[in-house]
Amino acid sequence: MTAEAMARTGLDEAVLTDLVHAFYARVRTDPVLGPIFAERIGDWGWHLERMVDFWSSVALMTGRYHGAPVPKHAGLPVTWAHFDRWLTLFQATAEEVCTPEGAKHVIERAERIARSLHMASQEAIGARTRCRSCGRG
Ligand code: HEM
Secondary structure (H helix, E strand, O other): OHHHHHHHHOOOHHHHHHHHHHHHHHHHHOOOOHHHHHHHOOOHHHHHHHHHHHHHHHHHOOOOOOOOHHHHHHOOOOOHHHHHHHHHHHHHHHHHHOOHHHHHHHHHHHHHHHHHHHHHHHHHHHHHHOOOOOOOO
């Protein structure tokens, strides 16, 4: 499956590493997203390695990422506008770094994951503000 995805999309370890590094270089200088990451990420080298593993798993099904992104995003001070901005930067970077087929492949997956992370973050906000005994918001 991995070999088939690599052949079809032109994605491999080197391209995914370039994608992740170029994308987070943009994120870090973005006036809206940059400060949210700056406050929470102490070791960028470690984060970038983890994100290459994540994209290797998501795009090429290598199984290299073992983690739980949902709880890491559940408490972030974000709305859909932040995810939309994230996706805009990701799409622009993917179109520069990947083949057209590779860009389409990673963008589709990023959009799907962004929607589920957004839903989880909204549920976390709802859960915090809802009454514990009667459940009303
Ligand atoms: C509003 C947009 C986003 C913001 C502000 C954001 C922010 C962050 C932050 C601050 C971390 C580090 C958390 C920590 O270590 O405590 C993180 C980790 C991560 N993010 Fe995001 N993120 C966003 C969207 C996304 C999207 C769309 C994806 C996937 C397509 C994603 C995938 C990940 C992954 C895989 C991790 C690593 C989790 C781990 O340590 O295992 N993020 N993100």
